[in-house]
Amino acid sequence: MxxxxxxxxxxxxxxxxxxxxxxxxxxxxxxxxxxxxxxxxxxxxxxxxxxxxxxxxxxxxxxxxxxxxxxxxxxxxxxxxxxxxxxxxxxxxxxxxxxxxxxxxxxxxxxxxxxxxxAAFGLTEPQAGSDASRTQTRAVLKGDKYILNGTKVYVTNGGHARYMVMTAMTQPEKGVHGISAFIVHNDFPGFKIGTHEKKLGVRASSTTEIVFEDCEVPKENLLGNEGEGFKIFMQTLDGGRISIGAMALGIAQGAMEAAIAYAKERHQFGKPISEFQAIQNMIADMATEIRAARLMVYDTSRLKDEGKPFSAESAMCKLFASTMAMKVTTNALQIHGGYGYFTEYPVERYYRDAKLTEIGEGTSEIQRLVIARSILKD
Ligand SMILES: Cc1cc2nc3c(=O)[nH]c(=O)nc-3n(C[C@H](O)[C@H](O)[C@H](O)COP(=O)(O)OP(=O)(O)OC[C@H]3O[C@@H](n4cnc5c(N)ncnc54)[C@H](O)[C@@H]3O)c2cc1C
Structure with a gap:
């Protein structure tokens, strides 16, 4: 491309x-x-x-x-x-x-x-992860305000976001069609930042709990119509998954570059380790899979821009790129040998950061469900 x-x-x-x-x-x-x-x-x-x-x-x-x-x-x-x-x-x-x-x-x-x-996005709750339709946060209209009660977890940017788009149940009897979306300000009464999570990777990103205790949200902050929240959020995730694919791609590219530089500089048995075929094979596989992921990420981006269907394709690009990133970062660390295990080199950070791409915005298992559903629907 x-x-x-x-x-x-x-x-x-x-x-x-x-x-x-x-x-x-x-x-x-x-x-x-x-x-x-x-x-x-x-x-x-x-x-x-x-x-x-x-x-x-x-x-x-x-x-x-x-x-x-x-x-x-x-x-x-x-x-x-x-x-x-x-x-x-x-x-x-x-x-x-x-x-x-x-x-x-x-x-x-x-x-x-x-x-x-x-800005931040609050979908996940303690009891509603992969099955986000189980939202338990409630929003009840009282006069010209919705009163929100519940807890969102793992909110990226949670500690710093002035605005958070989030879901809450307005009509529980309607199930998934009873979920609505809201734009909430961090200074609305009853908005509280809960636990700041300590993480394996992406440690310099902010991940927090957000707690709503009789949080007052003006009626005009409803996003879309009542009951449309789940649909809006699923549509949002279709786009978001392309960016997690792009993130996985970037992490893998950085890890491969670090591995190549190290392989050329590190000598064992009297020559650079880049001259050993086992190392060359790992680098050849990295470059090949990174190229494939890049084509998928850019092509899915293009589909979105052209207004074509891209829901299954964005799940595919996230699934492929994140799996690839875990493999590439694992092998990049392996090429560094013992040095790769320590913080002196960036490769252990790439390895820890890559793991998030297999979990955030829907796990790899959920991407496979999305893809299979789309393929088997007829
Ligand atoms: C660092 C980080 C940042 C995040 N940022 C945000 C954010 O900004 N906003 C937000 O709303 N959420 C965010 N999340 C939450 C993320 O989207 C969820 O963690 C993810 O969707 C999985 O939900 P869960 O953790 O509850 O796992 P669970 O749903 O409990 O899954 C546990 C395991 O079961 C598997 N599983 C579940 N259901 C099925 C099934 N039907 N078939 C096969 N396997 C299944 C999963 O794949 C997983 O392996 C973030 C998470 C992390 C780690």
Whole structure:
């Protein structure tokens, strides 16, 4: 796939930014578990936080291939930064683009796109993970406000988001058709940030619980109509999965580059280990599978841009790219031998960060369900 001039320009800009601003602090923020607020500000200025938003609402108005390229380039040096930006764009602002009224779009999207406000997405609950239709958070309309009670877990950007798009049950008797979506502000009465999770990887991203205790949400913050929340969120995840594919791709690319550099410099038995066929085979497989994943991520992005069906394809690209990223990072660490096990080299971070891509926005098992359902439906 040839990239257009605009896509190539964005690739160069994103790579330059990632290498000069993100890479130098990636190991430190990972070790400290520190969300890099100063990077978020800079990325707002670069347009990286408005990548799925049309220009009329303050976004870049660029296509999904450009968006995937930015996530790939950021993740190539830092999975945490890739995840934070992906969650902000394709989970935080996308549902407002999909289902927001004109008033909601004009109110929220410019602030979110500039990075003045970070955005998050709350679907998962303690008892509603893969089966997100089991939402237990309740929203009851009282006068001109909905009163929300419940808990969302594992919310990326949760500790820093000014706005969170989330689901709650408004009509429990209707099951999945009784779930509605809301835009909630972090300063609404009854909005509380709960536990800050300590994680295996993507440690410099923020993952928190969000607790609603009689949280008062104005009626006009309903997103779409009552009962449309689940549909809006599933549509959002179709797009989001492309960005997790792009994140997996970037992590794998970074790990492979680190493995190649190490294999050329490390000598054993009197020669560089890159001259051993066992090492060459691992590198050849990495390069092949990364290329296949890149084609899938870019092609699925193109399908989305052309308004063609892409739900099964986005599940395929996430499934393939995340499986590939786990394999590539495992072998990249293996090529480093004992050195790969320690924090001195970035490869152990890539290995830990890659695991998230097999879990977030639907596990690999759930991607297979989505794909099989689509293939077997006729
Ligand atoms: C770092 C991180 C960030 C996240 N960010 C967000 C976020 O911003 N917003 C948000 O809403 N959520 C977020 N999540 C939640 C994520 O989407 C869920 O963890 C994921 O969907 C799985 O849900 P679960 O953890 O409850 O696992 P479970 O659903 O309990 O699954 C446990 C195991 O059972 C398997 N399983 C479940 N059902 C089936 C089935 N029908 N067939 C076969 N196997 C099955 C799963 O694949 C998995 O292996 C995040 C998670 C992590 C780890």
């Amino acid at each position: 040839e990239l257009t001039e605009e896509q190539q320009m964005i690739q160069e800009t994103a790579r330059r930014f990632a290498e000069s601003e993100v890479q130098p602090i990636a190991a430190e923020i990972d070790q400290m578990g520190k969300y890099p607020l100063e990077l978020i500000e800079k990325m707002g200025g670069m347009g990286f936080l408005g990548l799925v938003v049309p220009a009329e609402y303050g976004g870049t108005g660029t296509d999904t291939v450009c968006y995937s390229i930015v996530i790939e380039e950021l993740s190539r040096v830092c999975g945490s930064t890739g995840l934070s930006v992906a969650a902000h764009n394709s989970l935080g602002s996308a549902p407002i683009c999909i289902a927001g009224t004109e008033e909601q779009k004009s109110k929220y999207l410019p602030e979110i796109s500039s990075g003045e406000a970070v």
